[in-house]
Amino acid sequence: MDKYQDNMNASPNENGYDEEPDFSDPEDYVDEISDEELLSDLLMKKPKEADGIDSVIVVDNVPKVGSERLEKLQNVIRKIFSKYGRIITEHYPKDDDDKTKGYIFLEYTSPANAVDAVSHLNGYKLDKQHSFAVNLFTDFDKYANISDDWEPPKKQPYKDHGNLKWWLLDADCNDQYSVIYDGGERTAIFWNTSAGPASIEERSRWTETYVRWSPKGTYLATFHQRGIALWAGEQFKQIMRFNHPGVQLIDFSPCERYMVTFSPLVDTKDDPQAIIIWDIYTGSKKRGFHCENTAHWPIFKWSHDGKYFARMAQDGLSVYETPSFGLLEKKSIKIQGIRDFSWSPSDYFIAYWTPEDNDIPARVTLLEIPMRTEVRVKNLYNVAECKMHWQNKGDFLCVKVDRVTKSKKVQSCNFEIFRMREKQVPVEQVEIKDSILAFAWEPAGGCKFAVLHGESPRICVSFYNVTKGKVELLKMMDKKQANHIFWSPSGQFVILAGLRNMSGSLEFIDTSDFTIMNAAEHFMATDVEWDPTGRYVISGVSWWGHKVDNAFWVWNFQGKILHKQAMERFCQLLWRPRPPTLLSAKQIKDIKKNMKNYSKQFELKDRMSQSKASKELVEKRRQMMEDFMNYRAQLEKEYEACKPVRLELRGGVDTDEFDSHIDDWDEEVIEFFVKEEIIELSD
Template identity: 60%
Template sequence: MAKKNKGKDPENDNDVGGEDEEPDFNDPEDYVDDITDEDLLGDLLREQPKETDGVESVIIVDGVPQVGAERLEKLQNVIRKLFKDFGPIVTEHYPKDAEGITKGYIFLEFKDRQCAEEAVRQLNTHKLDKQHTFQCNLFTDFDKFENIPDEFQQPKPQPYKDLGNLSYYLLEENCFDQFSVIYEGGTTTAIYLNSVPEVTVVAKRERWTETYVRWSPRGTYLATFHLKGIALWGGEDFRQVQKFSHNGVQFIDFSPCEKYMVTFSSQVDARAEEPQSIIIWDVLTGQKRRSFNAERPPVWPVFKWSHDDKYFARIGEDVLSVYETPSFGLLDMKSIKVPGIRDFSWSPTDTVLAYWIAEDKDVPAKVSLIAIPSREEVRTKNLFSVADCKMHWQKCGDYLCVKVARYVKAKREKNEIKYAGIYYNFEIFHMRDKGIPVDSLEIKENIQAFAWEPIGNKFGIISGEPPSVAVTFFQVNKGLAPSELKKFEKRACNNLFWSPQGQFVVLAGLRNLSGALEFIDTKDFQVMAATEHFMATDIEWDPTGRYVASCVSWWGHKVDNAYWLWSFQGKCLKRQALERFCQLLWRPRPPALLNAAHIKDIKKNMKKYSAQFELQDKMRFSKASKDIIEKRQKLMASFTEYREKVTEKYNSMKEARIELREGLDSENLADNEGDYEDETVEFLVKKEIIVLDD
């Protein structure tokens, strides 16, 4: 029997007569529930027990020595020493036979699945001694091994997919480069060919990407970002070449030779058995090669690649982990222990790693160079009173510059050192010289920017504070300290951009400055042009060093969004305003097949080729003029045809007009002179006073 609730009088708050039924909380018959359990109870569902709980962090190690009770403790110490680097071992079990001798396999339980997977990956096939080699497997993998069919089934070959010529753009006879442009707030993406005299559209699509685009390092692929992952496009018509499923992907990074791609997403499913934050993909096959967990927040890129794609590395807590491809396992199955490591970078041309270690009490900071895969330390440099270090490699790998921010010691108070400020040292490593000598350059001003000449031995530094900002160019010398070549005082700039081929540089005042631009030839340090692109946010050189683009991005400013194209000498060639323009990126080119001697010979004989190029330019502009004349002639012919039609129609309506005007023909005034009166109107146009000399 349902309970009855007595009502209350709303005025005197006393119980009144009458009884109400208990409310019914059931849904109506036609109610449709559109909320899933995942949306409603997502946090609880992720914590629900799974069948693999308790065993997914357990591994089985086979190939362990069989020992008796007298040697068991020694074996356990060896096993613990090998496996402790991958995480705390919760429990360990050594099965024994009836005589108390171990059976040659053991069970180890780690704190979580990630530790167990790393232990299996790194110590599987580890050779303990001449007679014993480990075979490591996850406990949860044994169900998979039990279901292996007895008979081998030959996999069906997949049909060949013809992707076309992905490098067709390199066959452009005039060597015009392509560039991508995103505008209309990100809804429209277009690829243009930087042809002369006008750029031409190669491809244009709406909602091609959801955020931004990125070219692969050699220009083979265009990567677009989507909610479910990354898509790669290529070929003459920009067809989809490959796609990679990674929900919520935010960042990507290609290996230098484009063999692999790394993606990052912050959307992680806690129920997933494998890491989902960082995934390394094979670009050609689209297969996932390995996944990793990410730090919070991640420092991108997490992995840094060697120049030949053979190795990639990341920093851990007091370790530097170097992985090799195509196995994607740790090099030599162990990390490099480097207590206090802060940052590292690869040489752009050699398998050499540079890293720096912070100071620790009386132990100085240190910059080290190590060769991979031998791990041989080829050079070290101790540093004192270090606040921070930044490493800058020259593109050819000839030099490494370590920008060191040092504390200025003031005095010691109560066994504590007080610092008065910061000054900067540039430690320059000569990588090609015997013993790798190091030069030092001290700058006692704030450093805003540093950049190497990509091909050459010069570098530029922007130092000081507005309005006393100076740009200084130095040259690295063999056996001598760097020499100052030229100093430009009081420059309104905060960035310098070298041409990819060297020699030419652009000084730019971006974002919070006015957008001043200076084009400088560092051969004789002549300022070829001093101009301005107001509110410019980005500078982009084309891969050949012939053109440079200055941009006002809608992501940086909401007005005057446009890109301007300049010659390397600072001549403005094109001003293109686009509605909510966002991004411009030049399509990269692969390394030249010519060696240094061939390139030097071409530069030496450039005058021989320049006449031919000038003739081609004149013909191209002449053709453009001819096209304009033909276009104007077509417009004139169209207008003449239209005018004749309208005149004919007007003449055909003459009688009707005269009838409506009661016989007045306004077109023939001679026949209607009596109906008109002439009137002359005069007005003063200009008054001049001329003073005549006597």
């Protein structure tokens, strides 16, 4: 530094100019700063020495074609592989018959393009017979020079998550439910016991927004700023995390193998990140998608077993298959003007509808996947809107059709009932001229459905039954304060509820004879949730809907209130779902037939449970009485110890001894007029 300072302070030369400073390093100077520290950003762009083969990929399982079809094959290959970079060389080896050998060589402009193509297109399904096997050309040398000395892979430690179905083994068959309260600050899991909620797990800030159970109840999903966490097992340990910043919505496949997440924060043109489908078992990302419209969630709808999933595209329907997550047959189904679609809950059928277009009527179409065969088409006229409702066994499809007049006003509503199990899928029609508030099929494979129609104060509920050859009206009830229909998961029993903007009225109805078992009210109720068995139901006032009287009440299926649980800023209650029963239809039928034999042991268990509860109550009361007597004895001792002080303050007179000083007290008698009764005596 001294040398540099001297050079800078040098005097001007004879020409009047300053001498040029000498910036050379001293002979003994050692530079301790590396180029990576100073120029790390530039060194990343430094050209690397390569022999040219790093940009070459080998594509196997390519169709073997002759010269007449080669140009068409080349165009298809270019279209697929040019998405990942510019291809500068193509080579299609041929055999003696002038046919391609089934593998090709492609060269990109850079090795990065080649790596990208391998990662995205290896396993790409071109058609039913050909799926590409894509590798880097350099990998052949690497695999050819593998050492003959084999080293066994290191054994990875097995992470035991325990029994993920443990809650199904409860001896009393109690169900579980999750509760978010304290304005979202606390989350708890409870058993629903006869004595009331029994806490299993409770944590602070377990989720940042809300929670969601998987369809079969195996996993509990919690939301966080960085993504989703899944919890399971007896201790609710975290078994998987999915990194998706800003995630807002999720959905599970019915098989619980895959999870779909949506975030509006991260998305790029080349790497879709708005919607991601994850493998729950491994935590790996299976595929990402762009999202143009989040008005309807879920965007992807799954088939009943998770084998297919679909989404609406512009004038089309895109159906994907698992586990490849590729587009079915590599092309979308062209459907001009498609408005909505829905999967059958039991078969590979898709129902969709399209609106009217000039002289073309509106249509409801049943499509069979993967053949894309139209099973049934129903033409409709003067249609404003359609809503599709599947019966949970897939035996019937009800399409609610809102019809309009020429002035574009909604005039009436039709229900088109498709009989899916009958030949050529016949359609029955039910017309209701009132406005429709709610519609719901009876679960558990029932053939009944309920409709709320009309306007307040004359809201009616109508129950229909789909029999062979006709749809008959079973019962109509009027003057109902309701805007929601909640069927028991086991069928037969239904609740008509007036939620949110109504008073919170609840009517419990047995549809076997249409008796009203109970009519009650949970004022300002916002939610009604049946448990998976159909034995219990809760009504709740959520803090997200109202800021006062936040609580949930537990009822039995007959409408008898069992528990009232007030919780500070109660937000959400969700029952833990149960997987489908393993019993066959014949076994269930036999159980119902011999119910009296089974009911005896359950009645005995109920009496023992009640007896146990009585014993616990008696023991609790006995302990309270014992504590009271001990406390009383303690106070009596203190009272006797203070007697000299009392005598001194009262002039030696013990006023507590009433019998010895009775003359010192004046007796005062007070009379009260009760009533006057006049009795007439006859002569």
